[in-house]
Amino acid sequence: MGNRLSKIYTRTGDDGSTGLGDGSRVAKDSLRVSAYGTVDELNSTIGMVLASDGVGDEVRETLTQVQHDLFDLGGELCIPGMAMVHDADIERLEQVLDGFNDPLPPLKDFILPGGGMAASCCHLARTVCRRAEREVIALGRVEEVRPQAQRYLNRLSDLLFVISRVLARASGHGEVLWQHERRRKPQA
Template sequence: MKKITKVYTRRGDEGKTSLVGGQRVSKASIRLESYGTVDELSSHLGLLAALLPEGHDKDMVERIQNNLFNVCTNLATDQDQTPLYPSAYLPEGEIERVEQEVDAIMEMLPEKQGFVLPGGTKEAAQAHVCRTVCRRAERRIVELAANATVSPEVLQYVNRLSDYLFVLAKKLNFIAGHSEKLWQNACD
């Protein structure tokens, strides 16, 4: 891997940046907003991983962070002008892996009715923050896809990921013995 010797380039000082392929675009573009939000999600996942003990859940969160680099590379490529690099693709089977994780967690959780208030343990609360950032990333990607080519697996992965983060938050509260609080509709 090539060593990065400088963090700054001065090429972005006027509000533009380069995509994969070299095209210059505004830093306010929906493309940058989409992969910037995915990058933000990865940072929040890093905090979640730091809160989790060593084990399967931490490994899964770190695996997702790695996959999000592929997602960012995909989104940072204008596919109408530049072919995707191999690093822009998710590894084979990652969408199915997330689905299997969701199914496995759902099997262990008790059934509950109602909307869950985000919170509980620090770990679960952070998983909920990750979930909401993930949903925002998905909205940005959908907006990008309305005007540009976006790989379908990117949307599928991010959609499944928000489901995973929701059930992970529930699992983290459950294994800690922390009861979830349900929404109390004041209008009822």
């Protein structure tokens, strides 16, 4: 286990830099810090889902495991060269995703974010996950990033979409379908 924080502020970042897990210092707005910062934000939004009413045990267990994975992923991104997310983690996400998705009816329309508080929070987590994925891709263009990081986030965004569908249905609110016919065609 690393150092324990006994004092929360250190003042070392007052110059706009922060320390990575390997001891090196980088700008707080570096691509690496943005990537693991967004993974941290994603973890917080998943915490919002878990704090919502109506989250069943299976979803709770899945998302709690995801939070641990995201903490590992943040560590991997914070310590260049570290490997903490593995193919088995991605395969586990795929199995869980299939299990949640199989009983759902096939999609015929796009779904709008909504369907109750838990489902809405899950949609928010999905969009933050997509941003984290984009930032990991951007980082990977200029520094070494293991492909598992990007793959994990890509699969996780799919899982969060499916879980939002599950939560919307379980809440009784149902899914909010995009009404593409609502626009009238312009008169000639």
